[in-house]
Amino acid sequence: MAPAPKYDKETQQRMILNAAEQCINESSVTDFTMAKVSLLAGLSMGSIYKFVQTKEDLVMALAYESFTHTSSVFKQVLSLPLSTPERMLAVCLISPQKLKRFSFDYELQSYSTNEAVIKRASEFWTNKIIESCGGCENVFKQALIDGIEAGELQATPDLHDMIEEIIITGWALTVGYEQVMRLQQTKQIVEGTASLLAPLELNDPVIRSTVRLLNSYPWQQPITQDSLVRIDKELQALKLR
Structure with a gap:
């Protein structure tokens, strides 16, 4: 035996x-x-x-932990006592440091979504990443659906399309902004003085753009300057900012 x-x-x-x-x-x-x-x-x-069967599987396993951690923080913020558009904006104001599971999160997430890595990883770990990403997206969808069902949004056609627009556009703004900032701070990254993990200011360009995006939809209570103050206070109470 x-x-x-x-x-x-x-x-x-x-x-x-x-x-x-x-x-x-x-x-x-x-x-x-x-x-x-x-x-x-x-x-x-x-x-x-x-x-794990390959080195890529290990990358996927770590990326799964990273995505899962990020999703849990998003879920926490999307449960705050704020209006739905304020909750969506609050996600953008979380300190990047609080979203990190590993010190190498950015490199890990970039590498794990590389086509060559995905093709070499096993089906099990690839599916775990798909599951994690899908779960994160569903958290945002449910938050929007709950707000709409609560009457926060004025009547509008094509609600499904609108929800998809908000999620995809907001995601693109956030990820694209991070890419731009990394390019702008290349010198600081080399010197070790980059501010990529610092919380965004309430009047940061990407925050102003996100407010403009969210307020383009007919919410009963659009985002105002007071909204930003409320969001900041709630995030600080959770030590997420």
Whole structure:
């Protein structure tokens, strides 16, 4: 009879992910090795391959944790005692630091959505990422649906299209803004003085643009300057800003 494993499946998984995180912190998302993960985890390569089949699987597993963490913060903010458009805007005002699960989150999320990485990863971990992203999107959809059903929006046709517009456009604004800021702060990134993790000011250009976007829809209570003050207060109370 074979001896019982020293660690249960969940413990081994945590050990492997912790070791992968350490490896990436010591090298990069692209340069870490499975052999080093095995060494740091104190597990055989056989045990590692029971959990992941490729290096890309490990990237996907960590990305899944990152996406799941971000979604949980979004869900918390979308439950605040604010109007629906204020909740949508509040997401943009969360401190980027509070959304991070790992120090290398940005690189991890960029790499895990690369076509070549997706093709090399196993179906299991690819589906976990799809599940996580879908769950995050559904949190926003449900928040908008709840607000509309509560009468916060004046009658308008094509509600499904409107919800999709708000989510996709808001997402594009946020992600695109981060890309632009990384380009603008290339020198500061090299010097280690970049402010990419600092909370956005209430009058930041992307916040003004998001307010304009949200207020283009017929809400019973559009976003005002007082709204921004309320949002700031609520986020600070949760230590998310």
